[in-house]
Amino acid sequence: MKPTLRPALWPAALLCAGFAFSGGVAAQSIQPGLWEMRTQMTHSDKETQQAMAQMQQQMASMPPAQRKQMEAMMANMGMAVDGKGGMRVKSCVTPEMAERSEVPVQDGDCKTTPAKRSGNTMKFSYQCTDPDIRGEGTVTFTSPKQYSMHSESVQTVKGKSEKITMDVEGQWLSSDCTGAINAPRKK
Secondary structure, eight states: OOOOOOOHHHHHHHHHHHTTTTTOOSSSSSOOOOEEEEEEEEEESHHHHHHHHHHHHHHHHHHHHHHHHHHHHHHHHHHHESSSEEEEEEEOHHHHHHHHTTTOOOOSOOOEEEOOTTEEEEEEEEEETTTTEEEEEEEEEEEEEEEEEEEEEEETTTTTEEEEEEEEEEEEEEETTOTTTTTTOOO
């Protein structure tokens, strides 16, 4: 069973979170290793918003064995639903990425404006052509192992603009990236 969400929706969440750190932030470095991003999204497209809610309801109403199987499948992809309308994604930040203060982003043709930094808060904006999404947001660094982000984006799907509001809490978990959606492949 696959979630009924549009393919670009959750990767867009990762995309936004990744932009938050790009641009050479020296004042607050991030810790390399396994990170978990807890994401809450609101979507202006009623069908998409309903699909997100329906997926949560379907997961909650599954027989325990089936739900456990689905959760294991999602965990193997570095993802989980939180039962509260949100999603958790585990992602790996390499030491090189941490030096540049960036987290992984999806593939795509994207341009980010230089981040404007004030203390532990950074504002950013971006424009992508694949997927067609643009937005801006604010990241607040609590420590090298924790941040929060709020962003508002406009995504164009089949010629129609859709607004996505997203709140993310990022938490460093460990120095081992096992279980991340983008875990380095072992040789």
